[in-house]
Amino acid sequence: MDYCIAVNWEALDSLIIDFVKSENLIEEDSVGSPSSCYQSRLLIRQIRRSVEYGHIDAAIDLLRVHAPSVLDDHRLLFSLQKQRFIELLRKGTAEDRESAINCLRESLAPCALDAYPEAYEEFKHILLALVYDEEDKNSPVVSEWSPRRRIDIAGLLSSVLRAHLCAYDPLFAMSLRYLISIHKLFCFRQGVPSPISDLTQRLLLEDRDPPATPLESSYEAPPFDENELCRIRLDDPMVDELVHEYCVYRGFVNFSVVNSPGMQHSINDDQSEYGHLSKNCSTEVGRGNTKLSGSGTSATQVIMEGSPESNTNLASIRSTDTEERYPSETSHGDCSTSGTPQFEKILQKNKSLRVGETNKRKRWRGRHENTEFVSGPTSERSREDLNASTTMLKDQQVSPKSCFLNMMKNREDKHELVLGLKELASRGMAEEVVEEINEMDSNFFVQNPALLFQLKQVEFLKLVASGDHTQALRVACSFLGPLASSHPDLLKPLKETLLALLKPNEEAFNEHMPLCALANTLQVAIGRRLGIEEPQLMKIIRATLYTHSEWFKLQMCKDRFEGLLKIDTLKEVGAKLIIDASRLDVDMSTDGSSQVTGSSNNKKQEDGSPTQSSARDVGCDETAILKVMEFLALPRADAIHLLAQYNGNAETVIQQIFA
Numbered sequence: 184m185d186y187c188i189a190v191n192w193e194a195l196d197s198l199i200i201d202f203v204k205s206e207n208l209i210e211e212d213s214v215g216s217p218s219s220c221y222q223s224r225l226l227i228r229q230i231r232r233s234v235e236y237g238h239i240d241a242a243i244d245l246l247r248v249h250a251p252s253v254l255d256d257h258r259l260l261f262s263l264q265k266q267r268f269i270e271l272l273r274k275g276t277a278e279d280r281e282s283a284i285n286c287l288r289e290s291l292a293p294c295a296l297d298a299y300p301e302a303y304e305e306f307k308h309i310l311l312a313l314v315y316d317e318e319d320k321n322s323p324v325v326s327e328w329s330p331r332r333r334i335d336i337a338g339l340l341s342s343v344l345r346a347h348l349c350a351y352d353p354l355f356a357m358s359l360r361y362l363i364s365i366h367k368l369f370c371f372r373q374g375v376p377s378p379i380s381d382l383t384q385r386l387l388l389e390d391r392d393p394p395a396t397p398l399e400s401s402y403e404a405p406p407f408d409e410n411e412l413c414r415i416r417l418d419d420p421m422v423d424e425l426v427h428e429y430c431v432y433r434g435f436v437n438f439s440v441v442n443s444p445g446m447q448h449s450i451n452d453d454q455s456e457y458g459h460l461s462k463n464c465s466t467e468v469g470r471g472n473t474k475l476s477g478s479g480t481s482a483t484q485v486i487m488e489g490s491p492e493s494n495t496n497l498a499s500i501r502s503t504d505t506e507e508r509y510p511s512e513t514s515h516g517d518c519s520t521s522g523t524p525q526f527e528k529i530l531q532k533n534k535s536l537r538v539g540e541t542n543k544r545k546r547w548r549g550r551h552e553n554t555e556f557v558s559g560p561t562s563e564r565s566r567e568d569l570n571a572s573t574t575m576l577k578d579q580q581v582s583p584k585s586c587f588l589n590m591m592k593n594r595e596d597k598h599e600l601v602l603g604l605k606e607l608a609s610r611g612m613a614e615e616v617v618e619e620i621n622e623m624d625s626n627f628f629v630q631n632p633a634l635l636f637q638l639k640q641v642e643f644l645k646l647v648a649s650g651d652h653t654q655a656l657r658v659a660c661s662f663l664g665p666l667a668s669s670h671p672d673l674l675k676p677l678k679e680t681l682l683a684l685l686k687p688n689e690e691a692f693n694e695h696m697p698l699c700a701l702a703n704t705l706q707v708a709i710g711r712r713l714g715i716e717e718p719q720l721m722k723i724i725r726a727t728l729y730t731h732s733e734w735f736k737l738q739m740c741k742d743r744f745e746g747l748l749k750i751d752t753l754k755e756v757g758a759k760l761i762i763d764a765s766r767l768d769v770d771m772s773t774d775g776s777s778q779v780t781g782s783s784n785n786k787k788q789e790d791g792s793p794t795q796s797s798a799r800d801v802g803c804d805e806t807a808i809l810k811v812m813e814f815l816a817l818p819r820a821d822a823i824h825l826l827a828q829y830n831g832n833a834e835t836v837i838q839q840i841f842a
Contacts, residue, residue, distance in 0.1 A: 188729040192433075192703050194752040195724060199429060202355040208423065209436060209545040223350030226250075227341050234337035239267035242340070253340075253347055261298035262336055264291045265309055269327055272312055283313075338392035342414055346395040351409040356422065358748040360415040362727035363387045369730040379726045382719060386425075388416040419550070427547055429718040432710075434602045436547045438595045597713045604709055609702035613641035616705070624712060631708055636666050636673055637701055640680055647683050655684070700756060728753060739823050807833040815840060 203209050206224075207217050217225075226249050233242040243263060246254055254260050268291055271283035287310070295306035308324065315322030326332070345351060363383050370377045377383065392414040430436045600623075607616050617638050620627050628635040639662040646655035663680065667673040707717050731750060735742050745751045810833040811822040829835040 188725060188732070189754070189756045190721075190725055190728060191753050191756045192721075193699055194749065194755070196433060196435075198355040198358065198749060198753075199426060199433075200435065202353045202426060203430065203435075205353040206423075206550065208426070208548055208550060209430075210548045211545075220350055223344075223348040224352070227344045227348070227350060230344065231337040231341050234266070234340060235333050237266075237270045237273065237333060239263060239270050243267070250344060250347060253343055256343070257294055257298040258302075259339070259343065261291070261294040261302055262339070264294050265305070265327075266332060266336055267291075268309065269312060269332070273317060273328075334390065335393065338390070338414075338416075339395075342392045342395040342410060345413055346410050352413050354749060356417060357409060357412040358750060359422070359723075360387065360412050360417060361744065361748055362724070362731055362750065364415065365734050366727040366730040369734045377726070379723050382723055386418055386421055386723075388418060390416050392416065423550055425718070425720045425723070429720040430547070431598070432715075432718045434544065434605075436545045438598060439547055597715060601706055601710045601713060601715060605702045605706040608638070608705045609698050611641055611645060611698050613638040613645075617642075620709065627709070627712060632666055632670050632673070634705060634708060636663065636670075636676070637704075639663055639666075640676075641698070641701065643680060644683055652684065697756075724753065737820065739820050804831070807831055811836050 204211075205218070205221060207221055226245065230242045230245050233239070233245065243254070264286065268283050268286045271279045271286060291306060291309075295302045309327055311322070311324045312327055315324055317328045319325070322328075351357070363386065366377065366379075367383060367387070369375075370380075394414065395410055427436070427439075431438060604616055604619060607619070617628070617635065639658055643655050643658045643663065646652070646658065659677075659681065663673075663677050667677040710717065728750070731742070731745075732754070742750070807826055808819065808822050811817060811825060812819060814833075814837050815822070815825075817825070825836045825840075826833065829839065
């Protein structure tokens with residue numbers, strides 16, 4: 184399956200930045216309390232955790248303080264009190280058994296009288312737990328002892344609280360759930376393998392929270408209920424790792440390496456923490472690869488002055504503090520991955536070319552939830568888990584210290600260089616980019632002719648816009664012409680490029696120059712050459728957007744939710760360069776699967792498959808489609824094809840079939 188599809192990475196950047204801010208994953212400059220929505224989500228997570236660990240009293244106490252009206256639902260309260268009774272018995276001491284009997288008398292029995300019609304029978308049944316203990320797998324109350332009960336009650340509480348507090352997850356989390364769900368459904372229905380199954384299987388959990396009990400005053404469901412998407416559970420630590428890897432790659436946060444969920448170390452932190460990196464992770468760093476388990480990619484200051492292509496949301500995540508970067512040091516021993524004279528020279532020159540203020544990136548904070556909402560036993564358990572993880576990592580210390588630091592420094596320098604080149608490209612400084620890359624690797628453009636053509640396009644159009652036609656034609660004769668001769672696919676783009684001579688003005692230049700798209704493509708290609716793989720999240724978004732488009736082609740309808748979830752903006756790449764990079768391999772040394780970040784056309788559009796507008800083209804409405812599907816038991820696509828033959832008239836179709 185060809186997953187070649189254009190993605191608007193600026194739109195994804197915006198969603199990611201909103202996510203990390205909403206989840207308080209980065210350290211902000213301004214001191215202020217988190218948003219009320221974040222506090223509500225944090226409360227929900229702590230109540231869920233308390234129930235899952237069996238601390239029912241702690242969960243009820245939190246509910247009484249922060250959401251007392253939820254306990255007015257006697258059905259829900261009865262479930263909590265039943266579980267409280269079981270957890271008291273589970274402790275096994277005489278004192279706890281006495282507390283369990285008091286729970287029966289004072290809490291559970293009164294709830295059973297008016298919770299719901301079957302509640303009293305359930306109350307009598309659970310009394311058997313006093314006779315049959317947890318170890319008796321043949322007892323009539325074995326299901327009541329099951330830890331699964333905790334998970335179900337915790338999920339139900341989460342759904343109820345989300346609806347009650349309107350504490351829905353950030354848009355990115357909901358979009359990711361939706362896209363992965365459709366991707367898995369598409370691959371299953373079409374019988375095709377998923378190239379990201381190793382990620383999606385771990386990312387999207389099988390468990391789904393039960394639906395919230397609807398309020399009696401609700402007579403109809405809302406057109407779109409975010410709670411339904413939030414019921415699908417994600418592996419939060421894995422999402423955080425993916426997002427962190429992406430943020431470092433794109434230059435939003437400081438360079439750091441993630442060792443385990445919630446634990447990361449910045450290269451600028453106290454160097455005594457160098458030993459916390461596992462041996463496996465340090466080996467991968469030495470190779471210059473990017474792994475999910477060690478998802479540190481680089482991010483040092485590169486953006487100097489805001490370019491017109493910059494997204495305002497991107498600027499807001501960066502602080503105004505300046506930072507003096509230390510010069511690249513020569514690597515020692517076998518730890519070196521890039522300590523060549525050419526690399527060091529280009530790195531220094533790249534830094535000197537930058538203009539304006541250098542901005543210090545945000546520090547990745549991670550998910551820290553030890554707030555006033557955390558109950559005592561739960562927070563103690565979290566500390567135990569964290570200490571165990573830290574001990575494990577300390578046992579895997581690498582040596583010597585200088586080797587680790589040099590490897591990390593090399594890796595950071597590589598990312599610094601890639602982000603710097605990306606920034607130059609986004610400003611239209613194509614000549615400088617070509618010079619830098621040629622000096623670093625003379626074979627890069629030999630294997631990436633499309634990128635060289637695009638960069639020289641930029642240079643040509645800038646010269647035309649400035650009125651320097653002589654120099655523009657020199658660029659065309661020296662570069663664009665020879666490239667088109669060697670690669671026939673470039674001949675048509677060359678002709679279209681030369682048409683800019685007829686409109687030598689700034690408007691023509693801006694119209695044809697989506698510099699951010701070119702910069703993104705360059706970042707992926709040059710990063711790969713330096714051993715920096717694109718983030719896993721990019722692969723997930725690319726594959727799921729493709730299957731989302733294909734799924735709704737099969738359904739022959741438009742996705743009603745793609746606007747609400749910003750999926751449409753992820754597909755809207757906007758203007759494109761005169762050459763469409765999706766039709767050429769950007770890097771002939773790779774599979775080319777990731778070289779379409781700057782393209783605006785999805786070449787699958789030309790395969791002749793039905794589009795979302797098919798139903799509108801034949802003039803048939805949704806009612807007619809549904810009528811034919813129902814009467815003739817046909818799939819949607821077949822119903823639309825039949826309606827197209829009879830001018831969209833459902834009655835005529837049905838009469839002809841039964842005639």
